[in-house]
Amino acid sequence: MSETFPNQPEHPRPTMIDVARRAGVGLGTVSRVVNGGHGVRDETAQRVRAAIDELGFQRNEVARALRPGKKSTSLALVLGDLTNPFYASIAKASLEIAGQSGYAVVLGSVDEDPEGEKRAIKELVSRQVAGLMIVPDQGDHAFLQGAGVPVVFVDRPATGIEADIVMVDNEGGGRIAAEHLLRQGHERIAIILAPSYYTIGRRLRGFRRAHRAAGVEVDESLVIQLPEGNAEAAEKATREVMLRPDPPTAIFASTNFLVEGVLRALGELGQEPAVVGFDDFRLADMLPTPVTVVASDIAELGRSAARLLLDRASGTDTRPPQRIVLPCALIERGSGERPPSAVNRKAQ
Amino acid sequence: MSETFPNQPEHPRPTMIDVARRAGVGLGTVSRVVNGGHGVRDETAQRVRAAIDELGFQRNEVARALRPGKKSTSLALVLGDLTNPFYASIAKASLEIAGQSGYAVVLGSVDEDPEGEKRAIKELVSRQVAGLMIVPDQGDHAFLQGAGVPVVFVDRPATGIEADIVMVDNEGGGRIAAEHLLRQGHERIAIILAPSYYTIGRRLRGFRRAHRAAGVEVDESLVIQLPEGNAEAAEKATREVMLRPDPPTAIFASTNFLVEGVLRALGELGQEPAVVGFDDFRLADMLPTPVTVVASDIAELGRSAARLLLDRASGTDTRPPQRIVLPCALIERGSGERPPSAVNRKAQ
Numbered sequence: 244m245s246e247t248f249p250n251q252p253e254h255p256r257p258t259m260i261d262v263a264r265r266a267g268v269g270l271g272t273v274s275r276v277v278n279g280g281h282g283v284r285d286e287t288a289q290r291v292r293a294a295i296d297e298l299g300f301q302r303n304e305v306a307r308a309l310r311p312g313k314k315s316t317s318l319a320l321v322l323g324d325l326t327n328p329f330y331a332s333i334a335k336a337s338l339e340i341a342g343q344s345g346y347a348v349v350l351g352s353v354d355e356d357p358e359g360e361k362r363a364i365k366e367l368v369s370r371q372v373a374g375l376m377i378v379p380d381q382g383d384h385a386f387l388q389g390a391g392v393p394v395v396f397v398d399r400p401a402t403g404i405e406a407d408i409v410m411v412d413n414e415g416g417g418r419i420a421a422e423h424l425l426r427q428g429h430e431r432i433a434i435i436l437a438p439s440y441y442t443i444g445r446r447l448r449g450f451r452r453a454h455r456a457a458g459v460e461v462d463e464s465l466v467i468q469l470p471e472g473n474a475e476a477a478e479k480a481t482r483e484v485m486l487r488p489d490p491p492t493a494i495f496a497s498t499n500f501l502v503e504g505v506l507r508a509l510g511e512l513g514q515e516p517a518v519v520g521f522d523d524f525r526l527a528d529m530l531p532t533p534v535t536v537v538a539s540d541i542a543e544l545g546r547s548a549a550r551l552l553l554d555r556a557s558g559t560d561t562r563p564p565q566r567i568v569l570p571c572a573l574i575e576r577g578s579g580e581r582p583p584s585a586v587n588r589k590a591q
Numbered sequence: 592m593s594e595t596f597p598n599q600p601e602h603p604r605p606t607m608i609d610v611a612r613r614a615g616v617g618l619g620t621v622s623r624v625v626n627g628g629h630g631v632r633d634e635t636a637q638r639v640r641a642a643i644d645e646l647g648f649q650r651n652e653v654a655r656a657l658r659p660g661k662k663s664t665s666l667a668l669v670l671g672d673l674t675n676p677f678y679a680s681i682a683k684a685s686l687e688i689a690g691q692s693g694y695a696v697v698l699g700s701v702d703e704d705p706e707g708e709k710r711a712i713k714e715l716v717s718r719q720v721a722g723l724m725i726v727p728d729q730g731d732h733a734f735l736q737g738a739g740v741p742v743v744f745v746d747r748p749a750t751g752i753e754a755d756i757v758m759v760d761n762e763g764g765g766r767i768a769a770e771h772l773l774r775q776g777h778e779r780i781a782i783i784l785a786p787s788y789y790t791i792g793r794r795l796r797g798f799r800r801a802h803r804a805a806g807v808e809v810d811e812s813l814v815i816q817l818p819e820g821n822a823e824a825a826e827k828a829t830r831e832v833m834l835r836p837d838p839p840t841a842i843f844a845s846t847n848f849l850v851e852g853v854l855r856a857l858g859e860l861g862q863e864p865a866v867v868g869f870d871d872f873r874l875a876d877m878l879p880t881p882v883t884v885v886a887s888d889i890a891e892l893g894r895s896a897a898r899l900l901l902d903r904a905s906g907t908d909t910r911p912p913q914r915i916v917l918p919c920a921l922i923e924r925g926s927g928e929r930p931p932s933a934v935n936r937k938a939q
Contacts, residue, residue, distance in 0.1 A: 317697065317718070325683040328674060335673040338700050342711070347718060349665065350698045352686050363690070370665070370695060506877065526874045529854065 265294035270559040271550070274344050282343050318552060319367035321351040321360065322378040322397070329499060329522060329541055330378065333397060336545030337376055344553050346373065355472070357382030368392060373556040376548050377401070381440065393555035397548045399441040407555070409548040409567040411539040413442045416571035417449025417495075420519045420537045423573055424493045425457045428583050429517060433465040433484050433491035435505060437472030437498050446497050446521060465491050469501070477504025485514050492583035493517035499524045502534060516586045519579040528576055535579025539571045611907075613642035618907035619898065622692050630691045666900060667715035669699040669708065670726040670745070677847060677870060677889055678726065681745060684893030685724055692901050694721065703820075705730030716740060721904040724896050725749070729788065741903035745896045747789040755903065757896040757915040759887040761790045764919035765797025765843075768867045768885045771921055772841045773805045776931050777865060781813040781832050781839035783853060785820030785846050794845050794869060813839050817849070825852025833862050840931040841865035847872040850882060864934045866926040876924055883927025887919045 263270045268291060275283050276291040283291075318341050322330045334350065341348050349372060351363035357380045364387065367375065374393040377384075385403030387394055395407040424432050434450050437443050447466070454461045467484060469476040477496060481504065484490060493516050496502035502520030509515065515532070523538035547567050554560035573579075611618045616635060623631050624639040631639075666689050670678045682698065689696050697720060699711035705728045712735065715723065722741040725732075733751030735742055743755040772780050782798050784791050795814070802809045815832060817824040825844060829852065832838060841864050844850035850868030857863065863880070871886035895915050902908035921927075 325673070325679045325686070326676060328676070328679075331673045331676075331679045334698070335700060338673070338698060342699075345714075347697050347699070347715065349695050350682070350686060351690075351695070352683060366693075367695065503874065503877070510877070524874075526851065526872075526878070529851070529858070529879075530874070530877055531879050 262291070262294045262298055265297065266291045270557060271344065271553065274553075274557060315371045315373040316345055317347045317349050317370070317372045318374050318376060318549070318556070319349045319351060319364075319370070319372040320376045321353065321363055321367065322376075323352065324354040325350075325352050327500070328524060332541040333378065333545035333548075336542040337549035340546050340549035341553070346553065353380070355380065361386060364390075374552040376552055393552060395548045395552040395555070397544060405564045407548075407551050407565045407567075409544055409551065409569075410442075411541075411544065411569045412571050413445035414449040414452070416521060416537040416539065417446035417497075418453045419449070419571060419573050420446075420495045420521065420579075421450040421453035422457070423535075423575075423579060424495065424517055424519060425453060425459060427517065427580065429491075429493040430459050430583070431462060431465060431489070431491045432493040432495060433467060433516075434495045435477050435480055435497060435501050436466070436468050437501060438469065440472075443497050450495060462491075472498060472500065474500050474504035474507065477501040478508045479504075481505045481508035482512065485509070485512055485516070490514070490586065491516055492586050493519070493579075493581075496520045498522060499536075502536070506530065506534070514586055515581055517579050517581040517583075519573075523574060530578075532578045532581075533576035535576045536574050537571050538574050539569050543569055610639065610642045610646055613645065614638040618905060619692065619901060622901070622905060663719050663721040664693055665695045665697050665718070665720045666722050666724060666897070666904070667697045667699060667712075667718070667720040668724045669701065669711055669715065670724075671700065672702040673698075673700050675848070676872060680889040681726065681893035681896075684890040685897035688894050688897035689901070694901065701728070703728065709734060712738075722900040724900055741900060743896045743900040743903070745892060753912045755896075755899050755913045755915075757892055757899065757917075758790075759889075759892065759917045760919050761793035762797040762800070764869060764885040764887065765794035765845075766801045767797070767919060767921050768794075768843045768869065768927075769798045769801035770805070771883075771923075771927055772843065772865055772867060773801060773807060775865065775928065777839075777841040778807050778931070779810060779813060779837070779839045780841040780843060781815060781829075781864075782843045783825050783828055783845060783849050784814070784816050785849060786817065791845050798843060810839075820846060820848065822848050822852035822855065825849040826856045827852075829853045829856035830860065833857070833860055833864070838862070838934065839864055840934050841867070841927075841929075844868045846870060847884075850884070854878065854882070862934055863929055865929040865931075867921075871922060878926075880926045880929075881924035883924045884922050885919050886922050887917050891917055 263273050268287060272283055272287060273291055275281060276288045320334060320337055322333060325331055325334060338348050349367055349370060351367055353359040353363050360380045368390045372392060376395050376397055378397045379399060379401035383403040384401035387404045395409060397409050399410060400408045421432060434447060436447060451461055467480050469480055494505055496505045499520060499522040505518060520534055520536040523536045527534040527536060611621050616639060620631055621639055623629060624636045668682060668685055670681060673679055686696050697715055699715055701707040701711050708728045716738045720740060724743050724745055726745045727747060727749035731751040732749035735752050745757050747758060748756045769780060782795060784795060799809055815828050817828055842853055844853045847868060847870040853866055868882055868884040871884045875882040875884060
């Protein structure tokens with residue numbers, strides 16, 4: 244906590260918290276008013292300015308005080324391939340929130356490369372950003388402990404450091420997908436898994452839970468772990484499993500890229516098992532059979548992370564590391580509502 | 592030009608250009624070696640280091656000299672909605688190139704809002720970036736003249752300032768699309784236009800040229816200017832034009848988002864005119880009728896812009912403003928190869 248001004252420890256002056264309290268608003272609002280007032284109602288802005296005047300602050304003092312110990316008004320965002328719409332949504336949303344508080348976002352994009360990620364993070368820290376948002380890779384993140392800036396992890400936690408994490412309810416999402424298929428009588432459901440990220444493990448756990456609750460045993464030969472998390476690998480695995488003597492009647496694809504590969508393979512084979520994807524994607528509703536997905540608000544993932552990081556960076560949020568979990572919901576479009584008997588409809 | 596060291600004007604010392612010449616490489620390579628050597632072959636890196644030693648430089652002097660007058664190793668990138676794959680590709684590619692030279696990228700994303708764009712640019716300039724890559728909005732950009740940093744425009748030129756521009760051959764792309772449709776006997780081709788960006792105007796010009804060359808008159812009632820550049824507007828316009836007594840037998844959708852709206856409308860109406868889109872998009876080949884598009888290498892757009900900006904920022908490229916134009920090519924997938932007689936096939 245350092246809301247008081249530096250260099251004046253002897254005379255306890257009013258702090259930004261006093262400004263916020265007097266105006267009856269949050270510190271984020273004070274920050275926005277000082278930084279131009281975008282997204283703040285006139286009346287509210289006036290109240291904040293009045294409080295600042297009454298407490299005898301200069302506006303640039305306020306701006307400084309809202310960034311104690313740091314002059315930086317940049318946040319860093321480290322995530323995967325921006326052409327994956329999942330990452331693009333997070334980037335867009337966090338940029339919006341940061342911008343509203345006068346913060347710029349420095350971007351580091353590293354795709355599935357723990358060493359590259361580490362390098363990118365260290366590089367960004369050396370640029371004295373006010374905080375880091377990271378969609379972490381699987382490596383150990385203990386090296387972040389000495390970074391001296393707040394860190395918020397997005398989408399998945401990291402090992403080696405205690406920090407805020409904003410994520411979706413992966414286990415719940417996996418459960419919802421499996422429940423939906425089980426309810427329609429499917430008992431042989433394949434699950435196509437990207438390499439072992441935390442998120443994927445949780446989706447599998449939910450998938451198993453739903454089976455247990457329904458009294459249906461998971462056929463372990465249908466739990467398919469891909470060597471790579473791309474559409475090509477999913478296409479190959481789908482072809483293989485569908486050509487077995489006893490193919491599944493339904494497939495749960497654990498990421499948006501994997502569902503593309505699953506559908507490509509099924510199109511070639513002329514088979515129509517039920518398909519449920521994880522994460523919604525553009526044009527899902529326009530494919531020959533519109534695709535049922537488990538979806539969550541990815542933009543909100545980015546917004547929540549940016550808000551939390553700004554509060555950490557300004558020192559207004561000093562709680563222990565938080566864990567924010569956003570819900571998932573099923574979007575029924577057709578592919579996930581095929582009955583177990585539909586598998587070979589086209590092939591007959 | 593300021594490759595010589597500051598504070599030593601009296602004794603003309605060897606410059607970075609001398610290092611590059613002696614090593615037989617470009618200045619970009621010298622920069623990469625000094626910044627860690629990523630993406631440079633061992634043998635080349637050794638040559639560069641030898642040249643640096645021979646000329647009596649310290650490595651950090653070299654690094655400094657490569658960024659004359661600026662300590663900054665950040666570039667700014669200002670573009671539209673990151674969830675548009677077009678912008679995401681540019682961002683990803685320019686990040687890669689900047690990263691290879693040890694530069695970070697600060698991102699400003701502003702969607703079709705000239706005032707917001709101006710604010711974002713000024714904000715980024717105040718952060719003392721080494722250069723700006725901008726996908727410009729339509730407003731006047733004369734305010735950039737005093738920015739004191741190099742600017743490279745991406746995808747479209749801006750008014751009010753002379754600067755480098757990297758773009759695709761929009762006119763050629765429009766021509767290719769129309770030629771393809773005309774060759775198949777279409778004479779009533781609608782063109783769906785997003786609001787009047789430079790790029791869209793050029794695509795229309797190419798469209799008209801192809802008609803003129805083929806001796807086919809453009810029916811001006813089929814030149815459809817949308818109020819907004821989104822899928823919804825394109826869907827509405829397509830519905831209207833297809834319900835006219837004399838509908839077109841082919842449609843050219845001038846952006847990737849517009850083609851989505853066109854296809855939605857046609858799906859509802861059960862009509863199948865030929866369709867060609869501009870810019871490729873994910874899943875285009877998986878739609879009920881795979882979509883023919885005019886495509887260009889969008890990632891190369893980002894890479895070229897970043898390379899050019901780095902050379903401007905380092906002072907190694909002092910040519911007058913350049914204009915780099917990347918070619919377009921047709922990808923035939925089915926929707927663009929329907930004959931004029933196919934329009935009402937489904938509706939019969």
